[in-house]
Amino acid sequence: MKVFLAVDLGAGSGRVLAGRTDFESLELEDVHRFENPATDLPGGLVWNPVGLHREILHGLRLAVRKYGDRIAALGIDTWGVDFALLDAQGRLLGLPHQYRDPRTDGMEEECERRFGNARIYASTGIMPFFLNTSHQLVAEAVRGGAALTHASHLVMMPDLFAYWLTGRIMVERTNASTTQLFSPATNDWAWDVIEGLGLPRRIFGEVVAPGTPLGELRPEVAAEVGGRFPVIATATHDTAAAVAGIPGEGNYAFLSSGTWSIIGAELPEPILTDEAFTVGWANELGVEGTTRFLRNISGGWLFQECQRHWAGEGEELSFDELSALAGDAEAFTAFVDPDHDDLASPGNMPSKIAEFCRRTGQPVPASKGSILRVAVESIALKHRIRFRQLRDLTGRDLDRIHMGGGGSRNTLLTQAIADACQTPVHAGPVEATACGNLIVQMVATGDLPDIAAGRRLIARAEPPKIFEPQRPESWNEPAARFAALLKTDD
Template identity: 40%
Template structure:
């Protein structure tokens, strides 16, 4: 077969890339075309994603990828979960999408859980109740801005929104919708009961597309602007973790835990059926959708976010400390006996991360880390301990012994974290691919196009 080129827009909560894959019928060559920052913007006490900036960067990436003689066959988008945008009757964006780290949801949690309890929500949607979930975000929006009921025509998750801007087609994709707390976990469609109980308009969403769908070709306006030939826009594996899991080269799926390491760490295993038992609820585990219709039973845990925030803090203080240097400093610390709970809400908001860590250690009666190396070591060991806790919970719930840990994503470039994970969990750790989300994105396109069958 002739060479084909596929593009993956891979957006994380701290950076974005446009990746290209060249497929010759036997193998894929994956390379980065364009990379850019993704940082939320604080505006009038609200935290928003700068979508216009992101879309401009995406177009730059498409332009760069079109410069050689190999035609682009298709493009697809994967992003972080839960966030979304409102469109009006003209299909226009009402305002920039909120970031899940915005604090508005805390004001409405009490009335939200009076309408539907945490346990009920978990049993119906399979999603562990959390402040960041789409369902609570939208409920909060409606409390603050009731006029949205009369203005909003459609709600799109972030990958759906970018697909729409590229193709003009309005759709909701299954894997990203499965993070929302709005889907019925068993029917894999939006839950009429959840919408009714929370008084959220059901008409804002359409039945999710599954297993990939060619939406339409790239918008004529964009092809003219970028001077590129038209190609297919595909709703593939829209959630970055679903894409990453699709790319995992399992040896023994039932005995393997995956850890997708990025700003978040997603620790879980694949399951043919959702797990919504009392034990799963008490363990804090959640069920999300796979590209093939299976489920991911997992724990959403804080990942490299704390490390990223430490780096940002030190930069603001005039010290540029690279990730490699942070690892080197942490490796020199061999006597650490201090740990934090990375999932404590105090670490979820940006800013003053070093101070938060020191205060947490002080309040918990532990030795307070002083040097940069000690602080980073505390964070990395704490992440590894969190992984161990989740693996133990997964073994108890699935009745399968988890002997192998498959670590993927950008976070595995931190070799110390990978080694600590092996040391603390006592499991065999296999690393790679680093670009798991982008690779899974590409694979979902090849499957959708029928170029490959599995």
């Protein structure tokens, strides 16, 4: 069996996984897991890329010891929007900022003043959002940051690690498309936007398609890890990898469920209409020339922040325990907007949920279960709104939702989404991002003919679990209350 390695970095943790396959079956094995905390320094909220590189090398050493020359390739995926700046010699200029760093406060208005957010959308298909790469770069320009002044190259986070492994500087297309500085129509940087925002052209370099071979490990790296193998620019944006790894066919909506819940559809062309802009849908690029027409919902974030807060108070609760508490609580007592600014930042999330309910004149949840139940039902009802928008904007009769990622383990939430959307949900794989990363590599090496074959391989390895709607009509009245709440609390 051949072995393909996936480095999967999230905004909180990372891992090196191995996919063992004979191309009829696929087995995933954890090789190394590690933490990826952001650090709040005097200069802002930043990542530690050198520490992450060290963890990646350790994972590769472990993989080489275990699998030896069976390793066929390596691919790296991370979250989107965050980036590093390099000088002309390829040296890192400062620590990359974390996307929640507050330096982007006011940058949506600054981008509107410099170029216009509707014009930016018409070129890039990406909505204005505080975490966008464009907003981060404009913030650097406004404050006269030394790193931007001296930079020669911008690389996204997975591209930084690929560069350190191979010596090749490039940006992979799926991650470039998250920047709000890339045109899905031309498959090139959106030069009109870059110039209009006053950003230096020189830092925007070569863009490569997902599946592009980047070369083998540098000799120094190969000596350190004990082996040498090629690195593939997989679908380096974790959502693009997750969508590639969701085994859907026909008229379906994809749902990548993790910290963010991301719902959308794969399309042959972007949708850059005024209507799509008005209701906030984005166009990111996928594998095999597709557009991922999508909308973010702050999903697992609410659960994770509640879990983190209670752990800080000395009560460690597993994901299954949280789901059980929510399942035992009374239904449809109150709702929050999962995407409201008041719930977007880290902190005491149970208190924030309770305060939202109090401020909007709803019953205030007091127990852990009732707080979690409010979160689950609110997330499901937000999916209902977005799913219906998706059908309207694409003109497609989407007859099911294919859900991948860690959220697919939450059976309470998955069933709630099926009920609220009145549509079957096919759940799995849990490791959609890793699976997508791996099959893009397999296509690149010629071991699989296309992504469709890779998706069939994934479905054989982990057949989706189907959640049919149960009493979906019971969600109609709560949905009306939820919609009214959003209108009054915009």
